[in-house]
Amino acid sequence: MTQVVFKCCGSSSRMDAVGNVGVNTAEGAVPSEGLFAEGFLELCQGFFAPMYRRVSSAWWNNGVYGAVKRAYYMCNFDVGVAEYYVPTVLNGENFMQCHRIVVAVLPELDEEKYEGEINRLVRPLSMPLGFIDSETIFVVAPKVTRQHAFKVWREKFKAMLKIKRFGRRFVIPIVSPSPEIAFKKLLSHLKNFWQKRVEAFLDKLGIQPWMYDYKVRNLLSNTIKVIENFNYQITYCLKSMVAHLIVFEDGLYEALKAIGRLNILKSRVMDVAKRLTEALDVISVERRESLLAKLEECLMITCVIKQNQT
Numbered sequence: 001m002t003q004v005v006f007k008c009c010g011s012s013s014r015m016d017a018v019g020n021v022g023v024n025t026a027e028g029a030v031p032s033e034g035l036f037a038e039g040f041l042e043l044c045q046g047f048f049a050p051m052y053r054r055v056s057s058a059w060w061n062n063g064v065y066g067a068v069k070r071a072y073y074m075c076n077f078d079v080g081v082a083e084y085y086v087p088t089v090l091n092g093e094n095f096m097q098c099h100r101i102v103v104a105v106l107p108e109l110d111e112e113k114y115e116g117e118i119n120r121l122v123r124p125l126s127m128p129l130g131f132i133d134s135e136t137i138f139v140v141a142p143k144v145t146r147q148h149a150f151k152v153w154r155e156k157f158k159a160m161l162k163i164k165r166f167g168r169r170f171v172i173p174i175v176s177p178s179p180e181i182a183f184k185k186l187l188s189h190l191k192n193f194w195q196k197r198v199e200a201f202l203d204k205l206g207i208q209p210w211m212y213d214y215k216v217r218n219l220l221s222n223t224i225k226v227i228e229n230f231n232y233q234i235t236y237c238l239k240s241m242v243a244h245l246i247v248f249e250d251g252l253y254e255a256l257k258a259i260g261r262l263n264i265l266k267s268r269v270m271d272v273a274k275r276l277t278e279a280l281d282v283i284s285v286e287r288r289e290s291l292l293a294k295l296e297e298c299l300m301i302t303c304v305i306k307q308n309q310t
């Protein structure tokens with residue numbers, strides 16, 4: 001059974017994808033990658049965990065199809081790894097095909113660690129009911145190692161971590177000190193991947209962009225009938241992919257709005273901090289002047305006393 005780790009109040013509880021609670025892990029377990037990993041994985045869980053209830057079950061667990069009976073995902077905060085399966089289409093034998101999404105979070109990243117994570121994450125952590133037709137592996141870190149940073153400074157683009165492709169498997173490095181920005185990059189890659197896949201599907205069917213007003217989400221509208229003339233199962237699979245693509249688009253839009261709100265908050269906090277710093281500087285200058293004035297007064301009194309003594 002697929003295992004999911006939810007972290008709450010310093011302890012971890014293992015739950016399967018349906019929600020059955022299992023054995024607790026050690027109390028007070030701290031993620032190996034710290035707050036960055038915890039924040040990033042929480043964003044991933046908040047987006048991918050409800051996806052089955054929001055869209056997948058409506059298309060693939062209803063009165064017509066029962067290809068996906070439950071959600072398939074795994075998230076372990078202790079080791080900084082998450083795996084999600086998103087249903088794509090039915091194959092010719094009516095078996096569900098899935099897009100596998102894997103996320104690994106490291107404290108820092110370089111070429112050697114990048115290659116090691118690729119070799120480690122190629123093997124599925126849990127196997128869903130059906131086949132994996134595509135994979136996207138994300139290796140995420142808040143920074144690169146000092147040695148790799150020096151190598152990039154010396155060799156420029158040649159030494160940078162690059163996206164790798166092995167057939168239908170993509171491996172993407174993400175380096176950002178902000179969990180929100182790293183999550184936005186993840187959604188951006190997934191949205192682009194699904195959009196290109198839907199557009200390729202439409203191109204094979206001979207459907208041009210102008211037929212759906214250059215907006216893929218219009219294919220779910222009742223006013224556009226360009227795909228209704230095809231086989232029912234083909235039409236159904238295409239609409240399901242469009243529905244999942246819309247979820248990625250909306251998620252990316254919400255992530256961008258969240259980053260915008262954080263930037264506004266940061267600018268306001270920095271403005272307040274600047275004003276406080278200026279106020280403290282003024283106060284310190286006034287105190288310094290008062291101390292100097294008192295010191296001068298003491299020196300004058302001392303001189304007067306010495307003159308009287310002489």
